Amino acid sequence: MTNVQLQKTIIKWFDTETSGFEFTEENTEFLTLTVSKEKLHEIATKLKNAPETQFDYLFCETGMDWGDNLGVIYHLRSMELGHEMVLKVYTKDRDNVKIDTVCDIWRTSELHEREIHDLFGIEFNNHPNMKALILTDEWEGYPLRKDYVDPINMIVK
Amino acid sequence: MEIETKNIKQPNLKDRFKTEEYMINMGPQHPATHGVLRLILTIDGEIIKKVEPDLGYIHRSIEKMCERDSYQQIVHLTDRMDYLSSHINNEAVSLAVEKALQLEIPDRVKVIRTIIAELTRIASHTLWWGVFGMDIGALTTYFYGFRDREMINDIFEETCGARLTMNYNKPGGLMFDIHPNFVNRVKDFVAHFKTKLPEYDRLLTGNIIFQKRTKGIGFLTKEDAISFGTTGPVSRGSGVASDIRKIHPYSAYERVDFKQPLYHEGDNLARYKVRIDEMWESLSIIEQLIDNIPEGDYQVPTKAVIKLPKGEYYQRVETARGELGVYINSEGNKNPYRVKFRSPGFSNLSVLNHISVGSKIGDLVAIMATLDLVIPDIDR
Numbered sequence: 001m002t003n004v005q006l007q008k009t010i011i012k013w014f015d016t017e018t019s020g021f022e023f024t025e026e027n028t029e030f031l032t033l034t035v036s037k038e039k040l041h042e043i044a045t046k047l048k049n050a051p052e053t054q055f056d057y058l059f060c061e062t063g064m065d066w067g068d069n070l071g072v073i074y075h076l077r078s079m080e081l082g083h084e085m086v087l088k089v090y091t092k093d094r095d096n097v098k099i100d101t102v103c104d105i106w107r108t109s110e111l112h113e114r115e116i117h118d119l120f121g122i123e124f125n126n127h128p129n130m131k132a133l134i135l136t137d138e139w140e141g142y143p144l145r146k147d148y149v150d151p152i153n154m155i156v157k
Numbered sequence: 158m159e160i161e162t163k164n165i166k167q168p169n170l171k172d173r174f175k176t177e178e179y180m181i182n183m184g185p186q187h188p189a190t191h192g193v194l195r196l197i198l199t200i201d202g203e204i205i206k207k208v209e210p211d212l213g214y215i216h217r218s219i220e221k222m223c224e225r226d227s228y229q230q231i232v233h234l235t236d237r238m239d240y241l242s243s244h245i246n247n248e249a250v251s252l253a254v255e256k257a258l259q260l261e262i263p264d265r266v267k268v269i270r271t272i273i274a275e276l277t278r279i280a281s282h283t284l285w286w287g288v289f290g291m292d293i294g295a296l297t298t299y300f301y302g303f304r305d306r307e308m309i310n311d312i313f314e315e316t317c318g319a320r321l322t323m324n325y326n327k328p329g330g331l332m333f334d335i336h337p338n339f340v341n342r343v344k345d346f347v348a349h350f351k352t353k354l355p356e357y358d359r360l361l362t363g364n365i366i367f368q369k370r371t372k373g374i375g376f377l378t379k380e381d382a383i384s385f386g387t388t389g390p391v392s393r394g395s396g397v398a399s400d401i402r403k404i405h406p407y408s409a410y411e412r413v414d415f416k417q418p419l420y421h422e423g424d425n426l427a428r429y430k431v432r433i434d435e436m437w438e439s440l441s442i443i444e445q446l447i448d449n450i451p452e453g454d455y456q457v458p459t460k461a462v463i464k465l466p467k468g469e470y471y472q473r474v475e476t477a478r479g480e481l482g483v484y485i486n487s488e489g490n491k492n493p494y495r496v497k498f499r500s501p502g503f504s505n506l507s508v509l510n511h512i513s514v515g516s517k518i519g520d521l522v523a524i525m526a527t528l529d530l531v532i533p534d535i536d537r
Contacts (some may be wrong), residue, residue, distance in 0.1 A: 028469040034490045057383050060499040108386030111507040134213040
C-alpha cells in the first residue's frame with residue numbers, strides 16, 4: 001500500500017474518534033502517525049493484527065528527547081505486504097515518564113526498551129524485565145537527554 | 158556371620174540425584190563470545206534454562222558523540238561498531254547524508270562502493286567461518302579462513318591504507334580513487350577464492366561431528382525470526398527474505414543479478430549454509446562489476462561544513478550481519494539533533510535466549526557462533 005492508502009485505512013478505523021492520534025507532515029519518507037500514550041498499545045496491536053496492515057516487523061525503536069517532550073519512535077514494516085510507516089508517542093512529564101511496552105506485540109523491543117530506559121529514563125509499563133542493560137545500576141542521570149549534565153566530560157569533550 | 162540388612166535404610170536414589178538450578182557467568186572474558194559480552198546463564202545440570210545478556214562492557218555512547226560531531230566525523234565513528242563490516246557502516250552514513258542533501262553520486266563511486274562492500278562481506282564471512290570451526294573444536298578452519306581473508310585485507314591496504322577500519326567513504330563519494338592495481342588484484346582474488354570455497358565445504362560442511370553440532374540445534378521459526386527483529390543470515394536461515402539489497406536497493410545493487418539464499422530449516426546448519434551461499438553470490442556480484450567500472454569522478458565536492466535540511470532521514474544497508482539502520486534527526490545545524498544506529502547485532506542477540514533454552518550448554522557456543530555477534534556493534 002502507498003502512504004496515502006495506508007493513511008486512509010487507518011483513519012477509517014477511528015472514524016468515530018478524533019482525539020489521541022494525528023498524522024504529522026514532516027520531511028520524511030515515511031507516513032508518520034503520532035499517538036497519545038494512552039492509545040499506543042491499542043493502535044500498535046491493531047497495526048500488527050489487522051489483515052490490511054500486518055505490521056509484523058519493528059525494525060527500529062528510537063528513544064527521543066524533543067526538548068519539552070520525551071518519547072519513542074517506532075519504525076514498522078510489513079514483511080508480507082512490503083509497506084512501512086512510523087509510529088510516534090510522546091509524553092510531557094519528564095520526571096515520571098511511563099509509556100506502555102510493546103514487547104508483547106513485537107518481541108524485539110524487549111532489549112530496545114531496556115536500552116531506552118537506561119539512556120532516556122523512560123519506564124515501560126508491563127515490561128517483564130525493566131533492569132539496567134547498558135549502564136551500571138549506580139549510574140546517575142540519563143545520558144541521551146538534552147538536559148544531561150556531564151560533569152567530568154566523560155562523553156562529550 | 159550374616160549381616161542383617163533389612164534394618165539398614167537405603168538412600169533414595171531420587172533424593173541423591175536431585176538437581177537444582179544454578180547461575181553461572183559466561184564472560185565478559187570468554188574466548189567463545191569474541192568480545193566482552195557477559196551472559197548470565199541459569200542451568201540445570203547441562204540444560205540451559207535461561208540466558209540473560211548483560212551489556213555495556215564496551216559501550217562508548219556513539220550516539221551521544223554523534224550529537225557533538227559534524228557529519229564527516231560521524232562516518233569515522235561507525236567503523237568502530239561492527240569492525241568487520243566497517244566499509245558498509247561508513248557507506249550507511251554517507252548514503253544517509255547524500256540522500257538528505259539530494260546529491261547525485263557518480264556511477265564510478267557506486268560501483269566501487271559495491272565491489273568493496275562485497276569484498277568486506279566475504280572477508281567477514283571467511284573470518285566467521287574460521288572462528289566457527291574453532292569454537293566447536295576444529296582449529297584447522299581458522300587458518301584456512303584467515304589465509305583467504307588476508308588477500309582481501311591486502312587489497313584494502315593498497316586501496317586506502319587501512320586493513321580494518323577503512324574510512325574509505327565520505328559523504329559525496331570516496332576519499333581517493335582506486336589504486337591502479339585494484340582491478341587485477343580483485344580478479345586474482347576472485348579466481349583464487351573460487352578454487353578455495355569448495356574446500357570449505359569439503360573440510361567442514363560434510364563433517365559428521367560438525368553436522369551433529371549444527372543440525373536441528375538452535376531452532377528459530379519464521380514468525381519468531383520476524384518478531385524478534387532478526388536480520389541477515391540469521392533470518393534468511395529461517396526463510397525470511399530480509400535482504401536490504403533486494404528490498405531497498407542502494408549503490409549499484411540494482412544493476413547486478415544476484416540471489417538471496419533462503420533456507421527454511423531455521424537451525425544452526427541453515428544459518429551456516431546461508432553464509433556459504435552468500436560468499437558465492439558476493440563473488441558473482443564482484444565479477445559482474447569489476448570489468449565495468451565506469452570512468453568519472455570519485456567524489457562530488459561538498460561544502461566544508463555540511464548542514465542537513467530540517468527533517469528526519471533513515472537509511473538502511475545490508476552489512477555482513479544484517480540490516481544496519483541509520484536514523485538522523487536534523488534541526489538544520491552542522492550537528493545532528495539525534496542519531497540512532499539500529500545495529501543488526503543488537504536485534505540478533507535478543508533471540509539468543511529464545512533459541513537456546515532447553516539445549517545443552519555446549520550447544521550455546523555453536524548457537525552464538527551462528528548468530529555471528531560482534532560485541533562493539535551491540536553496545537555501540
